[in-house]
Amino acid sequence: MSAAPLTVALLGGGTVGAQVARLLLEQSADLEARVGAPLQLVGVAVRDTAKPREGIPSDLITDDAAELISRGSDIVVEVMGGIEPARSLILQAMAAGSSVITANKALLAADGATLYQAAEESGVDLYFEASVAGAIPLLRPLRESLAGDRVMKVLGIVNGTTNFILSKMDEEGADYADVLAQAQELGYAEADPTADVGGLDAAAKAAILAELAFHTRVTFDDVSCEGITDVTSADVEAARAMGFVIKLLAVAERTPDGSGVIVRVHPAMVPRDHPLASVRDAFNAVFVEAEAAGEMMFYGRGAGGAPTASAVLGDVVAAARNRVSGGRGPGESTYADLPVRPISEALTRYYVNLDVADRPGVLAAIANAFAANGVSIQVVRQDGHGDDAGLVVRTHLASDGALSRTVDELRSLDAVKEVLGVMRVEGEAGA
Numbered sequence: 085m086s087a088a089p090l091t092v093a094l095l096g097g098g099t100v101g102a103q104v105a106r107l108l109l110e111q112s113a114d115l116e117a118r119v120g121a122p123l124q125l126v127g128v129a130v131r132d133t134a135k136p137r138e139g140i141p142s143d144l145i146t147d148d149a150a151e152l153i154s155r156g157s158d159i160v161v162e163v164m165g166g167i168e169p170a171r172s173l174i175l176q177a178m179a180a181g182s183s184v185i186t187a188n189k190a191l192l193a194a195d196g197a198t199l200y201q202a203a204e205e206s207g208v209d210l211y212f213e214a215s216v217a218g219a220i221p222l223l224r225p226l227r228e229s230l231a232g233d234r235v236m237k238v239l240g241i242v243n244g245t246t247n248f249i250l251s252k253m254d255e256e257g258a259d260y261a262d263v264l265a266q267a268q269e270l271g272y273a274e275a276d277p278t279a280d281v282g283g284l285d286a287a288a289k290a291a292i293l294a295e296l297a298f299h300t301r302v303t304f305d306d307v308s309c310e311g312i313t314d315v316t317s318a319d320v321e322a323a324r325a326m327g328f329v330i331k332l333l334a335v336a337e338r339t340p341d342g343s344g345v346i347v348r349v350h351p352a353m354v355p356r357d358h359p360l361a362s363v364r365d366a367f368n369a370v371f372v373e374a375e376a377a378g379e380m381m382f383y384g385r386g387a388g389g390a391p392t393a394s395a396v397l398g399d400v401v402a403a404a405r406n407r408v409s410g411g412r413g414p415g416e417s418t419y420a421d422l423p424v425r426p427i428s429e430a431l432t433r434y435y436v437n438l439d440v441a442d443r444p445g446v447l448a449a450i451a452n453a454f455a456a457n458g459v460s461i462q463v464v465r466q467d468g469h470g471d472d473a474g475l476v477v478r479t480h481l482a483s484d485g486a487l488s489r490t491v492d493e494l495r496s497l498d499a500v501k502e503v504l505g506v507m508r509v510e511g512e513a514g515a
């Protein structure tokens with residue numbers, strides 16, 4: 085026999101919220117069986133109560149989120165987005181004894197610590213599986229399944245908009261601006277795409293992943309972030325010629341000596357035979373390397389109303405089961421307290437694309453510039469065309485600082501007409 089109903093309040097009835105409401109109502113019998121108590125949706129807070137909302141009974145809609153929270157539901161689901169009023173409402177909900185489920189990566193990456201602390205003080209759950217990589221079960225594996233292992237690196241494609249743009253540039257040889265316009269027409273990119281193409285959305289997710297992977301507090305400001313706006317069709321073509329594809333990656337790793345962590349978001353060349361290379365269009369995938377488990381990849385839909393709602397509902401069931409059993413899920417784990425180090429300390433391989441004069445001695449001068457700065461060359465590819473020649477260099481592992489000094493020296497050489505592109509290379513064996 086089921087226990088008394090557990091009440092659920094929903095903050096937000098938009099793309100994700102409407103699907104959460106639909107699944108809660110449509111799957112109520114299965115959810116009740118899985119939880120051991122019925123889940124009762126008691127209200128949906130929105131801004132505009134006059135907007136038609138398919139699937140949400142109109143008597144549940146309210147524009148008074150604070151009043152809805154004050155009813156003291158067992159579970160409050162926050163899918164409004166933004167920092168405020170979302171943060172204040174979540175804190176109000178926890179103070180009222182509600183467990184909170186949120187998909188709000190921006191808030192978690194900016195001020196997750198405040199939310200964790202409030203959850204701890206009130207003895208309630210805080211779950212946020214949907215905040216990174218939409219439908220893909222990823223945070224629970226990091227937080228729970230891998231809690232007995234030592235994660236070394238997390239490498240992922242966590243932004244569908246930029247992956248769609250880069251996939252199209254790769255498949256069609258199209259320019260960035262044309263593909264962005266196409267993505268906006270198809271609804272894959274916002275009218276203001278800055279958060280996506282500037283890497284900010286991926287950086288928020290990288291902070292959340294890093295915190296869980298390394299048991300260390302990481303916020304949005306700790307993440308080195310570079311978007312895809314400077315990726316050219318020439319970079320894409322050069323990558324293709326070398327058997328690589330360009331992806332916007334979120335990377336969280338331990339420093340080479342293991343004493344800190346580095347968290348970065350930037351475009352990178354990935355070998356075409358790496359599992360991340362075949363992640364096309366708006367899909368997400370995250371590659372995790374752990375000491376004992378080895379390599380794992382998590383793949384699926386990273387956004388969209390229903391996929392994201394699936395992750396939210398999984399959290400609702402987990403929090404509801406805890407209510408029924410009287411237990412609690414895991415809280416914040418930042419005991420490792422590792423310092424977050426700057427990207428300049430990361431060791432990566434690089435690709436450098438140069439426009440050089442086509443005359444004897446040029447190759448030697450360029451090789452000297454790399455050697456003088458301690459950057460060792462792995463591969464050189466040369467395309468001659470008239471007086472000019474294209475020279476593409478791939479390096480062995482080097483620090484950001486050494487590479488920057490090399491590029492400065494290359495720019496000062498007579499033999500180098502222009503440095504056409506510099507990009508990190510990730511995912512090569514041993515890299």
Ligand SMILES: NC(=O)c1ccc[n+]([C@@H]2O[C@H](COP(=O)([O-])OP(=O)(O)OC[C@H]3O[C@@H](n4cnc5c(N)ncnc54)[C@H](OP(=O)(O)O)[C@@H]3O)[C@@H](O)[C@H]2O)c1
Pocket residue numbers: 095096097098099100101129130131132133135147149162163164165166168169187188189190214215218386387388389392
């Ligand atoms: N969309 C995705 O694929 C996706 C994926 C992963 C995570 N997320 C996260 O999920 C959250 C929601 O995203 P979404 O795409 O569903 O956003 P959305 O479509 O813009 O919906 C936001 C909802 O919140 C309501 N709202 C906003 N501010 C409010 C306020 N001050 N008071 C009351 N209601 C308010 C809106 O009301 P009105 O409808 O009246 O405007 C709307 O119903 C965000 O944190 C986002 O980052 C989204």
